[in-house]
Amino acid sequence: MGITIIATIFVFSVIVVIHELGHFMTAKMTGMQVDEFAVGFGPKLISHKVGSTVYSLRLIPLGGFNRIAGMTDTEQAMTAVRRNKCFISKSLPARLLVMAAGALMNFILAICLLWGVFFVAGTVQISPEPIIGQTINGSPAARANLQTGDRILAIHGEPIYQWQDIGRVLSKHQKDVVTVTFKRQGKEETAHLIPETDASSQRQIIGIYPVEQKQRHGFLQAGKLAAFQVGHLSGFMVQGIYQMVTGKAKADLAGPIGIAQIAGKAASVGFADLLVFTAFLSTNLGIVNLLPVPLLDGGHIIILLVEAIRRKKLPARALVYVQTAGMVILGALFLFSMFKDITRLF
Incomplete structure (x- = not known):
């Protein structure tokens, strides 16, 4: 439990603070007034004012936030000096840059993390051969005495030619006793076991790694490979979101509980695995924040573009309706992801 809590705090803090740092840096670059840059949420533990910005450390170490002048204040309530440095007084390109910078920093973070891991630890190539690289303690394979180096020849009479054939054949035998034929040191042997259902993927597994x-x-x-991996992952995520929205794929989301579980598992394997998961989640956050949903960065970008086309701000009532719709959408997604997390637990 302890390692899961620490890993969760690390992952959320890194990706959210870096995201907010993107907004912060570009706001400063474009001459906007940033009232506060905070690490964490809740009551302040430490705060220090440098120039016109308060830098604070807060009690709940799960992310952070910026307070940029003009994003929540009304223009009428500002002084002339403050109005000149607020978000709404800046040019459209400057505001678009600030809104997109958070997601951009998430992609840069993901590339840097993978770059470091690939350079220091290298990458792992998975053999397509149906040879057991490792068994999980207490798994059906371990109880059936399957060992590292065993080559699986057949499962329940179906020939196994490649590693991917194992999952395909096991999917047909939920809760069935299956016979695994394997070769060990040149001798053909058999084992009998019952596959288990993996809680996260709902696939039938026997507890072996290639x-x-x-x-x-x-x-x-390593840098080139990292950039390629983040680009490939981004495309895969966009495609997955499109398929879920259009109903072509089953909606399968992970909420805070699911993310914490995965972070804990990654940390238990090693720090490099935790960094890889952080890169994955950072890419995910970058993609999600660019979605055209009100209250997300993508929603703000759409509003800015609409106002640019209209050459005037949206009416206050329209903004209220848009923001309310965004709250409903995000609230529904949060509840759905929590429901999925809870169903996975049981």
């Missing part, structure tokens, strides 16, 4: 081979990379090669 053979892994590490590959080292030079500094520039």
